Amino acid sequence: MSGRQLHLNVNILHAGFSPAAWRMDGVDPHAAFDVNHYVQVARIAERGTFDAIFLADQAAIADRIDYRPITSLEPTIVLATIAAATERIGLIATASTSFNEPYNIARRFATLDHVSGGRIGWNIVTTADPASARNFGLTGAIDHGRRYERAAEFAEIVKALWDSWEDDAFIGDVAGGRFVDAAKVHAIEHKGAHFSVHGPHNVPRSPQGHPVVVQAGGSDDGKELAARHAEAVFSASQSLEEALSYAQELKTRAQIYGRTGGVPLNLAGLATIIGSTEAEAERRQEELWDRIPLDYSLTRLSGVLGIDRERLKLDEKLPEGIQLPSNGGHTFFKATLTLARSNGFTVRQLIRALNGSTGHRTIVGTPEHIADDIERWFLAGAADGFNLIPDVLPTGLEVFVDTVVPILRRRGLFRTDYEGRTLRDHLGLARPESRFAQPPHKAPALLGATH
Amino acid sequence: MSGRQLHLNVNILHAGFSPAAWRMDGVDPHAAFDVNHYVQVARIAERGTFDAIFLADQAAIADRIDYRPITSLEPTIVLATIAAATERIGLIATASTSFNEPYNIARRFATLDHVSGGRIGWNIVTTADPASARNFGLTGAIDHGRRYERAAEFAEIVKALWDSWEDDAFIGDVAGGRFVDAAKVHAIEHKGAHFSVHGPHNVPRSPQGHPVVVQAGGSDDGKELAARHAEAVFSASQSLEEALSYAQELKTRAQIYGRTGGVPLNLAGLATIIGSTEAEAERRQEELWDRIPLDYSLTRLSGVLGIDRERLKLDEKLPEGIQLPSNGGHTFFKATLTLARSNGFTVRQLIRALNGSTGHRTIVGTPEHIADDIERWFLAGAADGFNLIPDVLPTGLEVFVDTVVPILRRRGLFRTDYEGRTLRDHLGLARPESRFAQPPHKAPALLGATH
Numbered sequence: 001m002s003g004r005q006l007h008l009n010v011n012i013l014h015a016g017f018s019p020a021a022w023r024m025d026g027v028d029p030h031a032a033f034d035v036n037h038y039v040q041v042a043r044i045a046e047r048g049t050f051d052a053i054f055l056a057d058q059a060a061i062a063d064r065i066d067y068r069p070i071t072s073l074e075p076t077i078v079l080a081t082i083a084a085a086t087e088r089i090g091l092i093a094t095a096s097t098s099f100n101e102p103y104n105i106a107r108r109f110a111t112l113d114h115v116s117g118g119r120i121g122w123n124i125v126t127t128a129d130p131a132s133a134r135n136f137g138l139t140g141a142i143d144h145g146r147r148y149e150r151a152a153e154f155a156e157i158v159k160a161l162w163d164s165w166e167d168d169a170f171i172g173d174v175a176g177g178r179f180v181d182a183a184k185v186h187a188i189e190h191k192g193a194h195f196s197v198h199g200p201h202n203v204p205r206s207p208q209g210h211p212v213v214v215q216a217g218g219s220d221d222g223k224e225l226a227a228r229h230a231e232a233v234f235s236a237s238q239s240l241e242e243a244l245s246y247a248q249e250l251k252t253r254a255q256i257y258g259r260t261g262g263v264p265l266n267l268a269g270l271a272t273i274i275g276s277t278e279a280e281a282e283r284r285q286e287e288l289w290d291r292i293p294l295d296y297s298l299t300r301l302s303g304v305l306g307i308d309r310e311r312l313k314l315d316e317k318l319p320e321g322i323q324l325p326s327n328g329g330h331t332f333f334k335a336t337l338t339l340a341r342s343n344g345f346t347v348r349q350l351i352r353a354l355n356g357s358t359g360h361r362t363i364v365g366t367p368e369h370i371a372d373d374i375e376r377w378f379l380a381g382a383a384d385g386f387n388l389i390p391d392v393l394p395t396g397l398e399v400f401v402d403t404v405v406p407i408l409r410r411r412g413l414f415r416t417d418y419e420g421r422t423l424r425d426h427l428g429l430a431r432p433e434s435r436f437a438q439p440p441h442k443a444p445a446l447l448g449a450t451h
Numbered sequence: 452m453s454g455r456q457l458h459l460n461v462n463i464l465h466a467g468f469s470p471a472a473w474r475m476d477g478v479d480p481h482a483a484f485d486v487n488h489y490v491q492v493a494r495i496a497e498r499g500t501f502d503a504i505f506l507a508d509q510a511a512i513a514d515r516i517d518y519r520p521i522t523s524l525e526p527t528i529v530l531a532t533i534a535a536a537t538e539r540i541g542l543i544a545t546a547s548t549s550f551n552e553p554y555n556i557a558r559r560f561a562t563l564d565h566v567s568g569g570r571i572g573w574n575i576v577t578t579a580d581p582a583s584a585r586n587f588g589l590t591g592a593i594d595h596g597r598r599y600e601r602a603a604e605f606a607e608i609v610k611a612l613w614d615s616w617e618d619d620a621f622i623g624d625v626a627g628g629r630f631v632d633a634a635k636v637h638a639i640e641h642k643g644a645h646f647s648v649h650g651p652h653n654v655p656r657s658p659q660g661h662p663v664v665v666q667a668g669g670s671d672d673g674k675e676l677a678a679r680h681a682e683a684v685f686s687a688s689q690s691l692e693e694a695l696s697y698a699q700e701l702k703t704r705a706q707i708y709g710r711t712g713g714v715p716l717n718l719a720g721l722a723t724i725i726g727s728t729e730a731e732a733e734r735r736q737e738e739l740w741d742r743i744p745l746d747y748s749l750t751r752l753s754g755v756l757g758i759d760r761e762r763l764k765l766d767e768k769l770p771e772g773i774q775l776p777s778n779g780g781h782t783f784f785k786a787t788l789t790l791a792r793s794n795g796f797t798v799r800q801l802i803r804a805l806n807g808s809t810g811h812r813t814i815v816g817t818p819e820h821i822a823d824d825i826e827r828w829f830l831a832g833a834a835d836g837f838n839l840i841p842d843v844l845p846t847g848l849e850v851f852v853d854t855v856v857p858i859l860r861r862r863g864l865f866r867t868d869y870e871g872r873t874l875r876d877h878l879g880l881a882r883p884e885s886r887f888a889q890p891p892h893k894a895p896a897l898l899g900a901t902h
Contacts, residue, residue: 022623022630029623029630033655035566059554061653066633072654074555074562080531081566099552103510103586104525111525115486115532134649135554172473172480177744179473179480182517198585202512203523204484293628 006378006413007232007267007385007427008405009052009092010045012038016392017271017358019068020291026395032069035081041394042082045089048401049415051426052090052121054214054234054387055079059099060131067296076108083116090423092121092214097154098147099127099136103197105154106161109211110203118207118422122158123214124229126151148221150194155213155229157197160188162210163434164200186436208424209431215264227253231429232265234387236360238335243268243382265427268383269360272370273391274399281364288391289352297351304333304354314348335359358389367403374404375413457829457864458683458718458836458878459856460503460543461496463489467843468722468809470519471742477846483520486532492845493533496540499852500866502877503541503572505665505685505838506530510550511582518747527559534567541874543572543665548605549598550578550587554648556605557612560662561654569658569873573609574665575680577602599672601645606664606680608648611639613661614885615651637887659875660882666715678704682880683716685838687811689786694719694833716878719834720811723821724842725850732815739842740803748802755784755805765799786810809840818854825855826864 014032015021022029031037042053055075063070075093082091091112095105105122113120126147127133130140142150169184188199215222215230226233233250237243247266254264273288275281294314302309311319318340333354340350363370377383390396408414424431465483466472473480482488493504506526514521526544533542542563546556556573564571577598578584581591593601620635639650666673666681677684684701688694698717705715724739726732745765753760762770769791784805791801814821828834841847859865875882 020628023625023628029625030621033565033621059558059653061636061651064633065631065636067628067630069630070653073565074558074654077527077531077559077562077566080528081535084532084535100555101550101587104551107510107525108528111528114484114524115528131649134647136552137647170481170484174474174480177471177474177518177742179518179520180516182515185512185516196585196588198582200512202510202521203525291628 003412004378005415005428006374006408007051007265008048008414009054009090009234009267009385009387010041010050010397011054011056011269011387011389012041012393013056013358013389014069014071014393016396017389018288018292018391019296019355020288021392022069023291024288024392024395027392031393033072035073035078037393038073038078039082039085041397042086042089042091044394044397044401046086048397048405049418050089051385052092052119052423053082054092054121054123055094056123057094057096057125058129058132059096059127060129060135062129062131064296064299067293076112079112079120080115083112083119088119088418088421090119090121090212090426091116092123092212092423094123094125096125096127096132097151098142099132100154102154102157102195103161103201106158106201107203109158110162110201110206113206113208113211114203118424120206120208121212121214121232121423123216123234124151124155124225125216144219145221148217148219148225152225152228153192153194155225157188157190157192157195159210159213159229160190160435161197161199161201162205163432163436164188165203165205166434166437167205167209170204184436205434208422209434212423212427212429223250223253226250226264227259228257230264232267232427234267234269235383236269237382238361240377240380240382243377244380247382262384263429265384265429266382267385267387268377269358269389270374270386271358271360271362271389271391272396272400273362273364274367274370274396274403275364276366278365278369281366284391285364289355292355297355301347301351301354305337312347315346317344317346318350360387360389367399367407370400370404371407371411374408375411378413454863455829456866456879457825457859458502458716459499459865460505460541460685460718460836460838461492461501461848462505462507462720462838462840463492463844464507464809464840465520465522465844467847468840469739469743469842470747470806471739472843473520474742475739475843475846478843482844484523486524486529488844489524489529490533490536492848493537493540493542495845495848495852497537499848499856500869501540502836503543503570503874504533505543505572505574506545507574508545508547508576509580509583510547510578511580511586513580513582515747515750518744527563530563530571531566534563534570539570539869539872541570541572541663541877542567543574543663543874545574545576547576547578547583548602549593550583551605553605553608553646554612554652557609557652558654560609561613561652561657564657564659564662565654569875571657571659572663572665572683572874574667574685575602575606575676576667595670595672599668599670599676603676603679604643604645606676608639608641608643608646610661610664610680611641611886612648612650612652613656614883614887615639616654616656617885617888618656618660621655635887656885659873660885663874663878663880674701674704677701677715678710679708681715683718683878685718685720686834687720688833689812691828691831691833694828695831698833713835714880716835716880717833718836718838719828720809720840721825721837722809722811722813722840722842723847723851724813724815725818725821725847725854726815727817729816729820732817735842736815740806743806748806752798752802752805763798766797768795768797769801811838811840818850818858821851821855822858822862825859826862829864 058071079091166184190197215226216234509522530542617635641648666677667685
């Protein structure tokens with residue numbers, strides 16, 4: 001295999017991105033709450049030699065659970081379970097910097113990296129939604145700028161902790177009685193605006209040095225965080241032009257932090273609805289739409305818009321003068337609303353647009369159609385790969401692996417087998433050296449910690 | 452099998468309780484950092500039909516890592532890995548209430564309970580050591596009373612979140628389109644001195660209703676926490692008399708909270724050094740002592756006492772006037788120091804006493820000797836079972852399972868096979884009903900959460 005290679009992740013969004021996914025044939029309605037579902041999907045992705053699976057997260061119920069699954073099981077525990085049931089595929093989980101402590105997150109992801117043999121990624125997010133805030137002592141969401149300030153400091157601490165054991169700190173000299181070379185285990189002595197963390201970490205450096213850091217925010221602050229800390233970005237462009245401009249912007253921003261050589265990788269979100277003919281794919285989309293209760297759709301839309309549900313008439317346009325509440329978490333809704341306005345959508349059409357995706361571009365079509373699109377974006381430099389969001393799981397991924405992947409392989413765009421063992425190997429990312437390993441270093445070593 | 456049955460846990464304290472465990476035959480020196488070691492030990496315990504394995508925790512390096520392993524890999528991730536590799540054995544991990552958020556802990560342990568099919572326990576601790584505090588923004592340890600106040604409120608919130616989904620909240624009606632009965636998913640609306648948590652939980656009620664709550668503190672505040680919240684206690688009595696008095700005290704305290712019927716269970720810590728003859732067991736103990744570097748022992752002792760190392764003369768008694776620093780975490784050291792004084796120990800003898808255990812009673816002897824002791828304590832009502840702390844792992848557990856367990860089985864004290872599937876089954880603990888399930892309830896249901 002030669003030439004630039006495509007990267008493929010799959011977002012295991014419970015039963016699939018469609019609110020009606022759990023009602024489709026081939027889906028266990030209880031799947032969202034059953035770890036075996038996640039394991040099954042990961043195995044299908046591994047059969048398709050995907051780079052990684054990805055788990056989103058939210059620490060609250062922030063949707064209408066009477067009608068659809070939510071993000072539920074805690075992702076790092078799910079990753080550990082998947083790690084035990086797979087061999088090669090990368091495993092990425094989301095953990096919020098807003099409601100966690102950096103020492104705990106550093107430790108959990110380093111431990112995951114150890115138990116999986118170096119297959120872990122951390123999707124670093126900030127949490128905007130007020131439902132989550134109320135589960136952590138706050139009455140509303142934290143201010144956007146402050147959230148990202150905290151996130152940047154959080155990421156810096158986590159990476160410093162991951163570096164705090166040099167790679168060769170462990171000795172294990174049974175005869176001589178020396179367990180670890182304490183001079184190679186370093187306090188980090190971080191004191192910042194949000195955190196004060198002394199260190200060192202209590203977990204040895206993990207197989208990948210750092211678990212791969214991933215980021216997905218599309219705001220200005222989000223792009224800055226990505227440019228500075230991320231090694232892969234989950235981007236959300238709706239058109240090729242937008243994607244090309246995003247790719248250029250990301251590159252420029254990353255260069256400011258001295259980062260070149262294609263880092264961070266740009267993985268574009270891609271929701272898929274696949275059929276053996278275009279008509280079949282469209283029928284599948286119709287079926288998914290039809291299975292979403294109207295009550296769900298109207299409640300959701302009125303919630304997003306912050307207006308009374310009674311004002312929404314299904315076959316009329318949106319009432320004039322409606323503004324989307326200004327909230328960084330609603331980029332997608334804002335885009336959809338703009339689209340609806342410019343196309344003169346009725347409420348019914350708007351609902352379909354909202355329910356038909358997750359904020360990412362959706363392709364409805366045949367395997368050839370999807371493969372062509374992927375190839376076009378990839379070759380144009382609009383993306384280094386894709387973060388797939390199948391309509392329904394496992395079936396939507398299964399059909400992708402069985403029909404789209406073979407086309408991509410025939411075209412020489414995608415691996416036919418894994419060549420390495422770690423997520424860094426799959427993504428072609430270098431293993432970072434510990435910042436403390438550069439001689440001469442001035443970092444204080446851990447000298448005889450006591451009780 | 453009939454009559455009252457013994458319970459057995461094993462504490463997988465990295466390579467074993469002895470600081471020299473990692474240097475012994477049959478031990479991989481890297482074991483403490485290798486999840487396969489923990490899996491291997493858990494499988495041996497499962498072969499011995501133990502009730503559970505147990506993982507301690509500490510979020511810092513608080514010992515001389517140049518000489519001995521520390522608590523390192525994050526315990527909930529290790530439990531998830533063990534869960535995937537075992538079928539029946541219970542799995543208990545420690546998580547501190549001092550440096551975590553209740554929503555996160557509720558969620559992680561509920562998820563573990565789901566993925567393990569109901570085999571999880573949470574050992575609720577507060578964290579005293581200053582090294583940990585410095586990793587979480589503090590300059591020193593939190594005041595003892597305040598720590599326990601926070602722990603009690605923390606436990607209350609976690610249990611309320613575990614109750615917040617009634618057992619039958621999930622519907623999964625594919626035809627009708629109803630996913631969950633939102634009237635059976637309840638906000639908890641907790642507002643207290645330390646936390647404010649709105650709820651509901653975003654994880655359905657787990658197989659055990661509540662993961663089993665375990666507690667180990669020996670202080671007055673610790674006993675109160677155990678009496679109120681714990682379903683099993685890891686106790687640390689040094690003599691039968693002390694244990695009987697502790698058992699009575701625990702019972703009395705629990706009754707104040709309306710808890711009867713043998714809850715919490717009293718599991719006594721028991722460190723073991725086993726030989727096929729008494730002489731062989733003693734030789735093994737000597738060998739373990741001999742392999743602990745003197746530098747380690749002297750540094751540790753001077754640290755505990757807060758005095759200069761130069762003042763410690765190996766073959767003399769401790770200097771007069773030495774006081775142990777007043778710190779709740781040092782109960783064991785205090786007891787050892789008192790013992791040393793009353794026996795006229797030299798520094799060398801004191802070091803042996805300190806290195807020879809973990810704060811729990813140690814038995815050095817043959818399988819018969821250990822089985823007799825266990826039987827005596829159990830029949831006297833001094834313990835409902837034991838939390839074993841083998842000197843060396845896996846070898847110290849292997850010999851217990853192969854030699855002590857068969858004796859206990861022959862005497863009708865211990866199961867020959869698992870009779871149930873959950874940790875509650877093994878421990879004979881009832882599954883708690885959700886507090887919201889009692890009709891009539893007044894708790895607010897989750898009515899249409901929105902974005």
